Amino acid sequence: MATGQTGSIYDIGYRKYDGPRLGRAHAVRSLFLHSLRSSFGIGRGGRAKIAPLVLAAIACIPAVAIIAAQALFRQFPGGGALDDELPIRYDTYASTIGLFIILFCAAQAPDLFGRDQRHSLLSLYFARALRREDYALARLAGFMVAVFALQMLPHVVFFLGQVLLATDVLRGITDDLPEMAAVVVQALLTAGLLGGISMAISAFTRRRAYAVAGIIAAFIIPSIVAGIVIGIGSLGLGRWLVLLSPTSVLEGTNAFLFGTPAGGLFEGFILDVPDLAFFGAAAIGIATSVAVTIRRFRGITA
């Protein structure tokens, strides 16, 4: 049968496989890791890496710049005063790079679900050792962890810089550790809320452009509404509209976690919404995104 024709189907000895089969857990873990890597363009060719890596680099620029400035100013008498008046701190960093997190979501989330639908790959996934819900959750979790990593990276750079600059390294660590704890929680909420909403939107369309536009709209429009609400200074039911804006919700949780008056949009205004409401809204937002995504893939025809 084997006549040496290249490109023809012939048998050169098909072998049986007697090795271990690791089942559903392994499949889910593999898909999770694959999604996490895909979020940064790893494994999909050079061009896919440009957007995420550029955004990650930009997000780190303020941290690197501040560290460099601090190191520089210390060389001059009185330069240590900068340390007391840093323009960017742990509690303000998140809103500084907030836009880049949104851009990352809009750039990367559509591909994670959209590609599989665009090329009809779902039937191959669902014909494998994992369930439909597993597929949805693995991809969702992979992206959320990617967003978490993106938010944490600049903070970690900043933290390391502060520790290295400190005269007493150990004290430097213990001073900043409580702030880092707050950073971690805020990053988790950001990953869950922004990541979840982005993925939920991208689950519903195979067209990349629609998903990108949808994600940006979902974040920007409510924040404009929130801005108006705050600007008007409404004290009635209107103030609760703020909770419909994911970015505003995250501002609220950030303020609570760092014990500072809300910055960013809220700067200078009084907003009589209880802190708990922000956390409740975040939890509801995350839970809803996850539920909607699972439901979508339960019902989709493969």
Place this chain on the structure above:
Amino acid sequence: MALISIRGLTKRYGTSVTALDALTVDIETRIVGLVGSNGAGKSTLLKILLGLIDSTSGEATVFDLDVKTHGTDIRQFVGYMPEHDCLPPDTTATDWVSHLALMSGLPRTAARERTAEVLRHVGLYEERYRAIGGYSTGMKQRVKLAQALVHDPRLLLLDEPTNGLDPSGRDEMLELVRRTGTEFGMAVIVASHLLNEIERVCTHLVAIEGGQLLRSAPLGDFTEQTGTLAVEVDEDAPRLAERLAGQGMSVALDGRAVLVALAGDQTYDLVRDAVAELGLPLLRIEARRHRLEDLFRDAPAGSGGAVPVASPVAGPPA
């Protein structure tokens, strides 16, 4: 223990479309052809067995496991080659197939090794490091087959595997299917509407029409002799038919052919004599075999829509 056991399987879409209608059949380990016209329910059946869609009612088991409750266990050992396009254009064959191998439960190293073996096995060499978007149709079909084989399944489900292939590609694919079933110890089910291809590789046929089982039998049953003699004359076939009916034979008319029920060797002699006496130009005397196409015609199998002829001597028409 049947490999696949199906009981009363029904699938309805809304109230108007019934894809499967109380289908009941057992499928054993063999190369099984699942035949039926387009829309007969073949793809629906395969998808229900895989758990890709849920049945409306009825039961199905694969490897003695219920498809509704043990889907992931079953799918570790089932390979599926869908009919439609299902390949990402910006990924290489190696990356895609090894990714799917992981999805089927293979450890990472084993996935890589099996991917390399299986891609060589289906005939993709240097091409497997190029993105799938640049492949020809034949190469894409091979990647589809490779991803179905990579985890060494016990059951292979192929939905129209020769779709889009040129004649030599079809031959190769069918040969591979045949060898997979006979040499690799894998049960194979091939769903197709191309009966002549199915005849070449399958040993057992399950024929479905309108969501119901027409027949499930070894291939030989479908193509055995019908016990009918077809006598083709160039003119005056009705006269011959009347003469033979008058001699007590069971006769039917099918265009230019007269179909005579074979009652034994003497039938041949009687027919020959009748034709000679009438002086008709004889074209052919042929013992008719069943053809697969007969299954899907409205008339009963074997008669091919023929019209019975009443015998003037005997009683009512046969």
